Amino acid sequence: GDSVTQMEGPVTLSEEAFLTINCTYTATGYPSLFWYVQYPGEGLQLLLKATKADDKGSNKGFEATYRKETTSFHLEKGSVQVSDSAVYFCALSLLVTDSWGKLQFGAGTQVVVTP
């Protein structure tokens, strides 16, 4: 079945460090890919998305490129801030007949940024 695998956390970084969170997927078709972020006590916020191969999603300094050949969608940020401390979820959604199916999430990666 369709699945998303992301690196385990917690990932602990110093402020201004480079962040990479690996995400790979298995899907029977051509999914749309997403990164969501969850801050403590809150719901999920869409961080960025990509809907086809080679698309690059970007937002708030975060970037991820849809790599069909490696079935990957790794999240990167060049210089993290303490406020980036959160749990990050990689997810996919597949078009089924004429409607989009559920979001399939990875397990989440906790990121802790220290001053």
Add this chain to the structure above:
Amino acid sequence: KAGVTQTPRYLIKTRGQQVTLSCSPISGHRSVSWYQQTPGQGLQFLFEYFSETQRNKGNFPGRFSGRQFSNSRSEMNVSTLELGDSALYLCASSLNGGGNYGYTFGSGTRLTVV
């Protein structure tokens, strides 16, 4: 514009009781999905409603049910609560399934079953 509103934010129920959670989507959004989040199982899809019809369903027992009203507001019901139903329940809305634009999530309802 207003986001996705879930009520209540927190709920404590006793085993065996039933509970109803509410979700008001973003105005104009016709698709509402529900997810359960637990530390052990992560984020799991419950069901999706579109124009008052259940369009997709996850792998949960029949104790979990939902419905959608003509104004796109949705409710989720869990009957005969079990301790394992304690979780954060998240509602997400989108125009027509989130594949192209993503889903917008609410802040969730934290359900504790004692």
